Amino acid sequence: MLLHVLKQTGRKFDFMVGANIKGFDTMVELSDESGIAVFEGDEYLSSPIDRRPKFLWYKPQIALVTGVAWDHINVFPAEEVYNHQFELFAQSIDPGGSFIYYQQDPVLQTIAKEHPELNVLPYNEVEASSEGGETLVACDGEKFALKIFGHHNFQNLAGALLVAKELGVSEKDFLKSMRCFEGAARRLQILSEKEDASVFYDFAHAPSKVKATVAAVKDQFPQRNLLAVVELHTFSSLNREFLPQYKGAMAAADEAVVFFNPEVVAHKKLEEITTTDVEQAFAQKGLKVFTDGDKLHQFLAGQRLKNSNLLLMTSGNFAGIDVNALAGEVLG
Structure with missing residues (x-):
């Protein structure tokens, strides 16, 4: 969102983010001319031999933290250890800098x-x-x-x-710029889509x-049946001890499907689930x-979406x- 708005408003800026965004040919740009650099922070380890989070290197003047939810159990084996990384990040902000945070997050409230x-x-x-499938945000009437x-x-x-x-x-220029923001890839x-x-x-x-x-898809289309499918693929999601964190995660879906590949579990040298x-x-x-990709494909390809979302x-x-x-198959 920030990259899109800065580009739309004609600012010169450097950046480094992990998602592909429409209008950007590359997701990294560094120069000597920009007065602004927008970096996407990442609490994952810096490298296989440096287990400190990558975001501790940035020393920002402005920091935005959208929430803290335990992840990466292979690096941070306990929730308290994970949460502490965000305290370390707050300590890394320049004194007098801005710490912008989601107010409903209890970990961030404490920090x-x-x-x-x-x-x-x-x-x-x-x-x-x-209204009419559009999201409307008001500013100054x-x-x-x-x-x-x-x-x-x-x-x-x-x-x-x-x-x-x-x-x-300004808020108005921000919202004007956001009108053509289509989101990041994936x-x-x-x-x-069809009607x-x-x-x-x-x-x-x-x-x-x-x-x-x-929840976002169901809230936006409450009248449509929602078939939600998630693949467990990361170290955390395939960890038997971490799995209970998913309780209720798909409660908003009318139909829920989970896929995992036992070969990936074995490749990651994790305990069988x-x-x-x-x-x-x-x-x-x-x-x-x-647990079989072909059977999952067969099941999904057999769906014919009518008044439904996948x-x-x-x-x-x-x-x-x-x-x-x-x-294309399910909407055909």
């Missing part, structure tokens, strides 16, 4: 109170309404139609707006992200669990399923 040397700016969620939807996106919008204001962008990306059905593709894999993404382990962890009535979530590739071809 914010411990740093009076920072300009602490909490945010909640931009007020938005939906004017309504701006946006293409994004979902509570997590409205929260991120509020955080990005605060950063933009710190950089001298962030509620629409693979195919009464859509196929969405999303990078969501951690429990909090899965929950937010499923079973379909029963997954069913018990998600604790969702009617949950379908697949949501595909993975940081992997569903054992090689061509999701674009699948989207």
Whole structure:
């Protein structure tokens, strides 16, 4: 969102982010001319021999943290260890710098109170309404139609707006710029759609992200049946001890499917997990669990979406399923 707004408003800036965004040929640009650098922070380890989070190298003047939800159990074996990395990140901000954080996150609430040397700016969620399938946000009596939807996106919008204001962008210019923002690749990306059905593709894999993404699609299209599919692919999601974190993550879906590949579990040298382990962890009535990519493809290709949405979530590739071809099949 920030990259898009800065580009739309004619700012010169450097950047480094992990997602592909329409209008950018590359996702890294560094120069000697820019007065602004927008970096996407990452709490994952810096390298195999340096287990410190990558975001501790940045020393920002403005920092935005959208939430803290335990992940990467292979690096941070306990939730407390994981949470502490964000305290270390707050300590790395330049004294007098801005710490912008999602106000409803209890971990961030505690961190914010411990740093009076920072300009602490909490945010909640931009007020938005939906009319005719459009998301509308008001400012100074004017309504701006946006293409994004979902509570997590409205929260991120509020955080990005605060950063933009710190950089001298007005709220009205920010919202004007956001009207043509289509989101990042694999962030509620629409693979195919027709009048009464859509196929969405999303990078969501951690429990909090899965929950937010499923809820976003259901909230935006409450009248449509939602078939949500998630692949367990990361070290954390395939860890037997971490699996219970997924309890209720797909509760907003009318039909829920989980896929994992036992070969990936073995490749990561993790303890074997079973379909029963997954069913018990998600604790969702009617949950379908697949461990064979061909059978998953057969099941999904057999769907014919009518007044329905299909949501595909993975940081992997569903054992090689061509999701674009699948989207065409289910809407055919």
